[in-house]
Amino acid sequence: MRKLSISVHFARAVLRHAVTRGVDPLPLLRKNGISPRLLQERDARISIERFADLQISTMRAMQDESLGYCQRVMPLGTWAMMCHAVVGSTTLGQALHRHCRFYSLFDFGPRPELHVEDARVLIRLVGVADGDIDPYIAELFLFNIHRFGSWLVQEHLPIQRATLSYSPAAQPEEYRLMFLANPVSFEQPVCSLVLARSLMDKPVLQNEQTLARFLRHPALNMLTLQYERSSWTSQVRELIRQDLMHMPELNTIAGALELHPQTLRRRLASEGTTFKDIKNQLRRDIALHYLGRRGLSIEEIAHRAGFSESSAFIRAFKGWTGVTPYSYRKGL
Secondary structure, eight states: OOOOEEEHHHHHHHHTTTGGGTOOHHHHHHHTTOOGGGGGOTTOEEEHHHHHHHHHHHHHHHTOTTTTOSSSOOOTTHHHHHHHHHTTOSBHHHHHHHHHHHHHTSOSSOEEEEEEETTEEEEEEESSOTTOSOHHHHHHHHHHHHHHHHHHHTSOOOOSEEEOSSSOSSOTTHHHHHTTTOOEEOSOSSOEEEEEGGGGGSBOOOOHHHHHHHTTSHHHHHHHOOOSSOOHHHHHHHHHHHTGGGOOOHHHHHHHTTOOHHHHHHHHHHTTOOHHHHHHHHHHHHHHHHHTOTTSOHHHHHHHTTOSSHHHHHHHHHHHHSSOHHHHHHTO
16 A cells, blocks of 8 residues: 555544544544644644544544534445445446435535536536535535546546635645545635546446445545556656665666657646655655654655665655654654
8 A cells, every 4th residue: 555644734623523522532533543743733634544444433423424514414424325325327328327316315515416408518516505514514515526436447537627616725735635636726716626528438346245345435436546557756756765775866767668868857747746846755755654654764764765864864854844753653
């Protein structure tokens, strides 16, 4: 599994309505290995695995798959029933139509609506007043639609454009993970995804048997699953990860991909990133992963994250999270 991390902003969003629903967030945090103190740090991060576990644990504790963001409780099992209603579809277009139709049957609050417009398909959130939707529930709906659709056809669906009706609720770079480096526009009239109409003819490759495995931990699966047609960012990240201790340079990675270095730079730029950004994010995520393992020293973690000196690692880690690796580990 890829070692990824996510801003603690999203953990705070998961827990935002817990207290008003009579759920104490502290046991949930401790159960999932997240220090409550980290929630006070603006730049802190947690591993994807811990975030996914926290989200599922909180839904179960609140008995609400919408985490308190919808007008009515979304009973546990709603998502699974939607998946069963959709998985028998023949094409992606039919699956997305069923997905949106399923949520239109209930009056939870925001719901996805599908519109076919010439060469594109628009999936937008409706059922809430303009500007009256909380960022997290909008992101949760759009993220789930995109990642579940990708799982159905076994490839990451390219998004022509994702639009959000508010200013970035987290640092803009966090949306790179959420929408896989596809274009994102803020302060738009609606929250939506725009896809090419040609994608609608893609065959659904999943069935009830593969769905049963997927539903064992859908939140984690959607955050981490990779497919053969991976982005240039994913390919570069994987090649660096294989030799992180020696930290290969751009020319080496470009050669491995049989590209000219400038061509690789342009392709990464088209996905909203740079070679330097990928290296820094990979080092950060590897460090966060290993800090959760008590048997490793800070020096060993620094080495595994591609640093020749632990002092350089400590400086970099503090820049990433606002705390030293010692303080971070103490809070786990």
